[in-house]
Amino acid sequence: MCWRWLLSCKILRKISLGMRFYGGWLLCLSLLLVIFHIFSVVEFHPNSVIEGGPNKRNKKSDHLLLGPAAGQGLPNRLQCQGSKALNKTHLLTSPSASNVGDRIVFVTMFTIYNTSLDSHADSKSSNLVTVGNVSYTKTERSMAILNVFINFIQVTMPRSSVIILTDPESDLLLQRNKVTLYPIQGEYSREKLMLQRIRSYITFLNTRLKELAQNPRHTSHYIFTDSDIAVVDDLEHIFQKFPKFHMALTFRNNKEQPLNSGFIAVRGTPKSILRAKIFLQEVLEVYTSKYMSASRMLGDQLALAWVIKSDPNFDLRRFSKARAFLAEIGGASVLFLPCATYNWTPPEGAGQFRGMPLDVKVVHFKGSRKRLMLESWNFFSSASDISDMLCLILMSGRTKYDF
């Protein structure tokens, strides 16, 4: 309904501008009649618009939906023909070629509670969703996402390993190669989950510091991420390409939320780990003192942004260009990486967006895009082509899915 009004208003404005030039009053009168007719059509049949429209638009899809691929014809954006990529930029490196350099450890927090009561309600057929030929309960969906997160890492960065920070009370059972569970005592209620996550990151970094003090030669770099991401290219290069940073964050050009907490990289040297720990302790302090009432999902991002913005030397205008840069924040050398490449997600809603950069390395399946994450993995499993899969994601990333 709303967009029709807007459209009509735009037409009205354009026509009235035109009229000034032509000055023909008769023309104006007849045009106005036509316009009134347009308005009356819109106004007198509102029900027909409301009935089918919003409901259909709000319904979340239970199967893959493909729209047009954004960014076609733009340079440095992925070009697609259907779900075939015309730019094959993501060629998987052979394991032998990447067998040099530093080890990367991905760290994610994940918990799952599997009380008998829940799992009974969960397995009712009405709560099942089907992806490919597999039906999932709610718990199984979370597990599938975690597994796909690990799958992508093992395909694109086969030398790296995964550590899962979890609640000791969690019923998480997972046996995968190069994946370790790391229980940390804490408060894992839904309201406090993001707060606990920062606490867990700090605890983890602290343990690494102690280990390094005993065995200084054992260095790995750490990348803390959400588990609803797909690593689609090697990330090791950031530690060599930008040799000076202690920790890295991803940013976007968004005034209220310029930083996303879903990707934090920490260099594996004692000094960097210490700096990152102190930085996160400050974020935690800001979170608990300023943002406890914030939405349970956003508090950490608001606190992160607050810490950055309150540094007197930080130039916020640097967020407007999607280019990596380094800045000193309270003693830590922080590398800011553009979300467009290191934390890519299509914008929600109807806003414009300019497609997918050719060098995208991390895709974030935020919000109602978890189904797309599983579908993408299934697609990749059969097509074995990352670029084609990225076309699928590009065409489908703005659909709201059922989970």
Ligand SMILES: *[C@@H]1O[C@H](CO)[C@@H](O)[C@H](O)[C@H]1NC(C)=O
């Ligand atoms: C991507 O593919 C399109 C279509 O084949 C081509 O015109 C464009 O130059 C390619 N871009 C790059 C950077 O290779």
Ligand SMILES: *[C@@H]1O[C@H](CO)[C@@H](O)[C@H](O)[C@H]1NC(C)=O
């Ligand atoms: C499900 O699909 C996969 C991949 O297409 C196939 O390998 C497998 O056999 C299927 N399983 C069943 C039970 O149909």
Ligand SMILES: *[C@@H]1O[C@H](CO)[C@@H](O)[C@H](O)[C@H]1NC(C)=O
């Ligand atoms: C949940 O509990 C059931 C039954 O005890 C078990 O079979 C299943 O593996 C558990 N799931 C997880 C994710 O721990």
